[in-house]
Amino acid sequence: MRKPLMVGNWKMNKTITESIPLITDLTEFLKDYRKTEIVICPPYTSLWVARELIQDSNILLGAQNLYFQNDGAYTGEISARMLQNIGCSYVILGHSERREYFQENSKDIARKVQQALDFGLKPIICVGEKLKERNEGIAQKVVKEEVEAIFSILKPLDAGRAVFAYEPIWAIGTGKAATPRDAQDMIKYLRKLLKDKYGKKTAEQVRILYGGSVNPDNIKALMAEPDIDGALVGGASLQADTFARLVKYNDSNGLI
Ligand code: PEP
Numbered sequence: 151m152r153k154p155l156m157v158g159n160w161k162m163n164k165t166i167t168e169s170i171p172l173i174t175d176l177t178e179f180l181k182d183y184r185k186t187e188i189v190i191c192p193p194y195t196s197l198w199v200a201r202e203l204i205q206d207s208n209i210l211l212g213a214q215n216l217y218f219q220n221d222g223a224y225t226g227e228i229s230a231r232m233l234q235n236i237g238c239s240y241v242i243l244g245h246s247e248r249r250e251y252f253q254e255n256s257k258d259i260a261r262k263v264q265q266a267l268d269f270g271l272k273p274i275i276c277v278g279e280k281l282k283e284r285n286e287g288i289a290q291k292v293v294k295e296e297v298e299a300i301f302s303i304l305k306p307l308d309a310g311r312a313v314f315a316y317e318p319i320w321a322i323g324t325g326k327a328a329t330p331r332d333a334q335d336m337i338k339y340l341r342k343l344l345k346d347k348y349g350k351k352t353a354e355q356v357r358i359l360y361g362g363s364v365n366p367d368n369i370k371a372l373m374a375e376p377d378i379d380g381a382l383v384g385g386a387s388l389q390a391d392t393f394a395r396l397v398k399y400n401d402s403n404g405l406i
Contacts, residue, residue: 152357154373155313155380156397157189157274158387159214159242159361160196169196173203175390184208186380186397189240190387194228201237212240212274215248218261230269241266242382244276244296246319256299263300267308274313274382275300276361277340281320289318290339297340301347309348314340314358315382321362323384327372333360334375341377366395373399 164172169192180188191212192200200211217227233241243266244259259275266273277296279289293316304312316336321328328336337358345353360372361382372378387393 152355152379153187154185154400155187155189155357155359156393157212157240157242157315157359157380157382158191158393159245159382159384160190160192160387161214161247161384162193163388164192164196166196166199169199170203172388172390173200173209176394177204177207177209179390179394180208180397182208183398185400188397191240191242197233197236197238210239211237212242213238214242214245216241216243216262216266216271218258218265230265230271233271234269238271240272240274240313242274242276242315244300246276246278246317246322250319256296260299260303263312264303267304267311272311272313274315274359276315276317276382278317278319278322278362281318284318284320289336293336293340294343297343301343306348306352309344309352310355312356314344314356315361316340316358317361317382323363325363327363327365327368328360330371330375330378333372334377337375337377364396366392366399369396369399 189210189212191214213233216230216233217224220229220231243262248254263273263275277293279292283289283292318328340358341353344356357379359380359382360378364381364383365386386396
């Protein structure tokens with residue numbers, strides 16, 4: 151049984167001052183809630199305060215990126231070693247915004263995934279097609295290529311610790327989520343790729359999230375699909391009550 155996983159990607163939002171009430175409210179709203187694994191990924195500047203505020207809570211910490219060297223002359227970068235030391239359990243890698251605005255290529259992302267795993271961090275590996283690619287009927291091909299770049303470095307023993315996130319780029323921040331059926335179809339395909347490469351046991355163990363305009367109103371239908379194990383959430387993770395409702399998608403009394 152794969153435990154549902156909800157990840158809040160705050161992107162470049164929230165100062166330390168703004169992070170404190172958001173995290174404090176989240177710990178209150180989600181107190182003792184254990185049906186879903188909960189991860190928040192604030193910007194680097196808020197990681198320390200987040201770590202202090204979520205101590206002894208059911209919320210885990212993640213980062214939004216890392217660089218694939220341990221340390222050294224790489225101005226502006228943050229290493230897996232630093233993230234491990236500050237208390238991160240997860241790290242988002244290969245987000246489409248990193249691929250598009252910062253020219254991250256598949257080789258860079260694969261090296262980052264390796265580095266995360268070497269330092270005990272669970273990578274949340276994002277893949278997904280552009281609208282044009284979906285319209286051209288090559289969405290699966292695009293996702294396959296992105297996933298295979300990761301498979302080229304991901305050792306069988308490490309594969310079970312990875313998390314994948316299918317994030318169609320046209321659904322991110324647009325308010326237009328994929329239909330549960332479309333998300334399920336792609337995630338099922340991704341699980342098949344995992345099975346072909348790493349075997350049935352690993353494929354059934356790896357969690358695959360959907361991301362793209364997830365909110366408290368559409369999460370339940372997405373989670374009803376057999377292969378969707380959770381969500382990577384951008385905008386809807388920036389308000390404590392909204393994210394808490396989303397995390398508690400399965401409880402009728404989950405309203406905050
Ligand atoms: C994301 O950035 O990963 C994301 C899914 O954003 P949003 O939920 O705002 O579409």
